[in-house]
Amino acid sequence: MLRKVLIANRGEIACRIIRTCHRLGVATVAVYSDADRDALHVSLAGEAVHIGPSPAAESYLQGETIIDAALRTGADAIHPGYGFLSENPDFADAVTSAGIRFIGPSSDAIRAMGLKDAAKALMEKAGVPVVPGYHGAEQDPDFLLDEAERIGFPVLIKARAGGGGKGMRRVESAADFREALASAQREASAAFGDAACLIEKYITHPRHIEIQVFGDDHGNVVHLFERDCSLQRRHQKVIEEAPAPGMPEEMRLAMGEAAVKAAMAISYSGAGTIEFIADASDGLKADRFWFMEMNTRLQVEHPVTEAITGVDLVEWQLRVASGEPLPRSQDELFISGWAFEARLYAEDAERGFLPATGRLAHLDLPEELARVDSGVRTGDRISPFYDPMIAKIITRGPDRQTALSLLSSALAEVRATGVTTNASFLRRLTIQPDFVEGRPETGLIDRHLAELTIGQAPARETMALAALKLSGALEPKTVSDPWGRLSGFRLWSEASDFVELDYRGQHVPISFGSTGEGAYAAIVDGRQVDFGLSRLGEDTYLLEVDGRKRRFHLVPGHRDLTIFGDGENWHFGLIDPLAGEDEIAAGSDHIVAPMPGLVKLLRATPGAAVAKGEALVVMEAMKMELTLAAPRDGTIAEVLVSQGEQVIEGAVLLILEPEFGEPESGEPQDG
Template identity: 80%
Template sequence: MLKKVLIANRGEIACRIVRTGHRLGVATVAVYSDADRDALHVRLAGEAVHIGPSPAVESYLRSDRIIDAALRSGADAIHPGYGFLSENPDFAGAVAAAGLRFIGPPATAIRAMGLKDAAKALMEKAGVPVVPGYHGADQDPDFLLGEAGRIGFPVLVKARAGGGGKGMRRVETAAAFKEALASARREALAAFGDASCLIEKYIAHPRHIEIQVFGDDHGNVVHLFERDCSAQRRHQKVIEEAPAPGMPEAMRLAMGEAAVKAAQAIGYSGAGTIEFIADASEGLKADRFWFMEMNTRLQVEHPVTEAITGVDLVEWQLRVASGEPLPKRQEELSIDGWAFEARLYAEDAERGFLPATGMLAHLDLPDDLARVDSGVRAGDRISPYYDPMIAKIITHGPDRTAALSRLSDALAQVRAAGVTTNAAFLRRLTIQPDFAEGRPDTGLIDRHLTELTMVHAAPPEVAALAALSFSGTLAARKTNDPWALLSGFRLWSGASDFILLEHRGQPLPVSFLSKGEGNYRVLLEGRDVDLRISSSPDAFRVEVDGRTSTLHEVHDGKATTVFRDGESWHFTLADPLAGEDEAAAAGDRIVAPIPGLVKLLHVAPGAAVSRGEALAVMEAMKMELALPAPRDGRIAEVLVSQGEQVLEGAVLLTLEVEDG
């Protein structure tokens, strides 16, 4: 067994590798950037090495610094995790050249699967079914248009390099093809430095199903069954499950055999995933699935496979990297129950999934109901430099209904304050009828996006609880001090208070009258509401109109967040003195909605602009955000430079003040 492993990654995957290493007696070395100096993975590992400034390109993507850290720490091997350098064949080769073991496949296998067109040609030769399409070298637009016509519209134009949906366009007609191709090429060139594209038949009712494979250095390859990753948004996975709902045994066997063939064709060693697309228009069938690509690394969603097989895939990685054969043969592997994984992100689903940054003032995760893989704690800062994942929440049950119910309950227990999360969006998805009944497909989230991301107005009892929190009344109710319980006392009359809240940028005036014994009359948006509040150490029981509910509240002085049944509402105190002049001035400024990098500036001082026109592009947390002009006008000032890192709220550009 390896003695010491350096982990060339961060966050939850680094923590996850450290824990398995500790269990096996393998020493671990963390690496960290300036932003991660106090990160959880640094605290958990046996030792840690600083590798550079916060931007990933200056730290986690610096292969020379990572290899030097491994050599200086006396590590035997480097585990790349996923993302960053995990699928970089040059890095894998450099690790081997330095006399270290790369915990992953050989560089030749990574390179073979690195370009989609070459990978598909290789799979066709190995007898693996491939989506009908053109994967050749001829990139002439007229030739590709002819190939698209031969395949039959609709088709997908896909960049041959990279992934994540970049450089991908669905094309419905021949007339729209060349414009879509040009757009995909521009995006692919910017993202991957390679404008080449391939053409594939568009599958009308697609399911994204992948097979976990594992090989060793002795020629053995097995598969560990399938995962369904069809619940996606913009080609990014949201909730994964294993096994796949509605999977016939004949199709499971056929996909497993095809995946093993694919791995054997490139001499694969270590953990990998063969991704297939299946046509579910008439249900899943053994002759209606095709190879898409191979991920030559451990996947983010690997815990669902671990849950149904009882296998620790990181342990297998360490054993294979130590030269051992696979711990189990194919016939020794079986499926036990059902598992789900939800990706909890710092993002605001109700504002177009805008990444959220800031300090996690409070974080409760459902450790009692689920396996939780996380790399952050309360008090940590979610920075703009890296992926905004907070945790992976994994549940397992004897069947799909039980496992999904546990996931829904677990998500309802997520309580994060200081940073907005997608917990409510995830929970809504678990109870969306098509998903709950086992009918996922890659378009499901987009079809139901409005209901999954709609803004829920604050119910009277929620707004009342927030107002009482700001008034200090709730804190008084949690003490045994009899004098504190007299808060708001008035001689000869009831105690009436007024609080002006702000919820999602809108003022919300709340008046309340204490009637004693935890009873209140609240005036909210013209409606009188009588409610009764009783408290426990970690929650409030609120009764309104004969209905009692449990609410949790987190208050930090400047803001309060109220949680109920998986939903949350965030309130601040509104400034009643903010005048109309300030609001009007806001319409003349373009400000940074999140901390990040000013990637592009499209205008200069004096330029005439139209409302909605993109003036600048910001980049943060692997996401690009176009900033539009708030009105017609002319640029007065450009206050930042392209490539500059800015804080949330920074004024980037201003418009000339309108006359009158």
């Protein structure tokens, strides 16, 4: 077994590799950039080495620096994780030349599968079915149009060096072909430095099904069955499952055999994935799937394979890299149960899936209901430099219905504030009828985008609950004066309180009062609601209206509150009735980004005194510079951004200390 492994990655995959290494007694070395100095993977590893500034191009993509870190720490192997340098054959060569084991396939295998056209030609030669199309080198537009007409519209233009949907265009007719080709070539050239494209038949009812393969240095190759990754948005996977719903055993055998052939054709060693596209227009058939590409690394969705096979794929990687044969033969592998993985991101589904940045003021993940692979924790920052993944939520059950129900329940228990997440979007997917009935398909999300991304407005009783919490009415009364116990006491009238909340920029007036033990009445924006309320635990309440009881969890911040319930979440701010209109508009103690942009200049440090009107932040957005000034005299309490950071509209950049008393802990949620 290897003695010490350097993980050339970050975030959840670095943490996941470190945990398996620790279980096997393998020492670990983490690497980190400026932005990741206090990251979770750094604290989990036995050692950690700084490798450069925050941008990935200056740190995690610096192969020489990473190899030097491995040599300095005495690591005998480098695990690249996925992304970054994991499929860079030159890096694999450099690692090997330095006398260090690269935990992955050979550079020759990576190169063989690196270009889609060459890989498909190789697969055709190996007897693996390939999508009808043109995969040659000729790039003349007239020639490619002729090929598209020969294949038959609709066709798919794909960058041969592409990935992640870049350089990809669907074309419905010959009239649209030239413009789409030029657009794809421009995007491919910008993204990959290679404008060449290939043309393929577009499958109208596609299912994206991939096979996990594993090889060793002794000529053995096995497959660990399939994963269905059809639930996608913009060619990015959203929820994956294993096995694939509706998969006939005949097709499973044929697809597994084809995947093993593909891996053996390039003498593959280590973990890899053969991606196929299947035509599901008439159900899954053994003769209706075709090779798309091979990923010569561990996949993000590998946990669902682990869940149904009982195999730790990272452990297999370490054993194969140590020179051991595969731990199991093909006939020793079998499917047990069903598993799902949902990718929890810091992004705003309601605003076109705009990535979110900021500090996670609160993070509570459903570890009692699911396996959670995460690389962040409460207080960590989601920066603009890397993929904004917060966690992968993985559930397993004896059957598909149970595993999916567990996933839906787990997503409903995700509680994150400080940045917007896609948790509600993911949960809505888990109850979408086509998906529930086992009909995942690559176009499903786009067809149902509106219903999946439009948030549920808070009910009046939910807003009343927010008012009770933010006013302090739910806090235990400790005063001995009997008059002090009468919150909202009014002479000659019923006792009531009044607050004004901010919900997404709208001011909502709410008056409320107790009507008995655990009973309340409230007038929300002019309409009355009566409800019962009982406390289940710290900041968890059972709210009852018209005989229906629902559980809500409250996460308070600094004069703001996020309520989680029914698989949704709502954020409220408390409006100060004594504040002037200018103060309310300015956000009072908060300096907020008025639009997405770059923090070009930052003139603020915690503890510094500032004067009203003093320039504190200069933002660059839409080719313009915008100066943000202090809304009043005061002292900087928190600086929540860094110079050079890209931020979204509504992100809190700075917080001033309250004019009276000490600042409260916690950070308000953006938006």
